[in-house]
Amino acid sequence: MVEHDMGEQELVATERAPGEYVAEGSPTAMLGTWKVQVIVRLAGRPDIAALFTVPVSQRAGQEATTKIIAIPPYQLIVFSEPFQPQAGAPLTINVVVVDAKGDPVTGKKVHATFSGPAAAPPLDAVENTAELGPGRYRFTLPGLEAGSWKITIAMSDAGSGTYDLDVTR
Numbered sequence: 001m002v003e004h005d006m007g008e009q010e011l012v013a014t015e016r017a018p019g020e021y022v023a024e025g026s027p028t029a030m031l032g033t034w035k036v037q038v039i040v041r042l043a044g045r046p047d048i049a050a051l052f053t054v055p056v057s058q059r060a061g062q063e064a065t066t067k068i069i070a071i072p073p074y075q076l077i078v079f080s081e082p083f084q085p086q087a088g089a090p091l092t093i094n095v096v097v098v099d100a101k102g103d104p105v106t107g108k109k110v111h112a113t114f115s116g117p118a119a120a121p122p123l124d125a126v127e128n129t130a131e132l133g134p135g136r137y138r139f140t141l142p143g144l145e146a147g148s149w150k151i152t153i154a155m156s157d158a159g160s161g162t163y164d165l166d167v168t169r
Contacts, residue, residue, distance in 0.1 A: 008133075069153065069161030073100050076110075076153060078163045085167045087146035093139040093163070095125060095153060104135025109156040112139050116149035116167075 011023035040048040066079040077096040085091045093112065097105040106129060114120035125137035132138060146169045154160035 067163050069163065071155055071159045071161055074098065074105060074108075074155065074158055075102075076155075076161065078151075078153060080165055085144065085165065087167050087169050088143040090143060091141045091167075093141070093151065093165075095137040095139070097135045097137065097155070104133070106134050108137070110137045111154045111156070113152045113154075114144070114149060115152070116144065117147035118145040120144060120149075 013021035013023040016022045036052045038050050038052065066077060069076040069078060075098050077098070079094050081092040081094060082089075095110055097108055097110070099105050106127065108127075110125035110127075111122065112125065113122045120141070123139045123141070125139050127137050129136075144165075144167045146167050149165045149167060151163045151165060152160050153163060
């Protein structure tokens with residue numbers, strides 16, 4: 001199995017009940033197997049650390065919202081946030097660009113055009129490696145009309161592919 005470093009995120013747990021703590025990660029975490037290191041820090045005591053392997057998959061009964069688009073020599077892993085967009089509600093389209101070896105690719109221009117039940121302006125993706133991680137690009141929309149949408153995602157130096165998105169009422 002090939003492993004790829006898609007970045008890391010530090011989470012701070014909050015106490016939900018006495019002795020029970022919860023830390024929630026980003027909903028943009030890619031599907032796959034993640035290594036999670038838990039560190040317990042108590043004043044005046046040495047840190048205690050444990051490493052867990054956690055599989056991340058879509059919820060049972062949901063249609064896949066993640067699509068892999070081949071634009072040689074790259075692959076784009078595209079998914080929406082939320083996974084089930086609602087009409088008129090804010091929406092994020094996330095794109096992870098990897099090379100032929102599966103390593104994240106940074107510094108690319110990624111552009112999206114939208115075709116659906118209403119007009120939507122084309123967008124350029126935002127790349128913020130510090131916030132999103134390497135190879136991650138984000139399109140943020142204030143909302144789309146209900147219906148089926150085709151989103152054409154293009155990389156200026158490689159070509160384009162489409163991502164289908166159903167927006168519910």
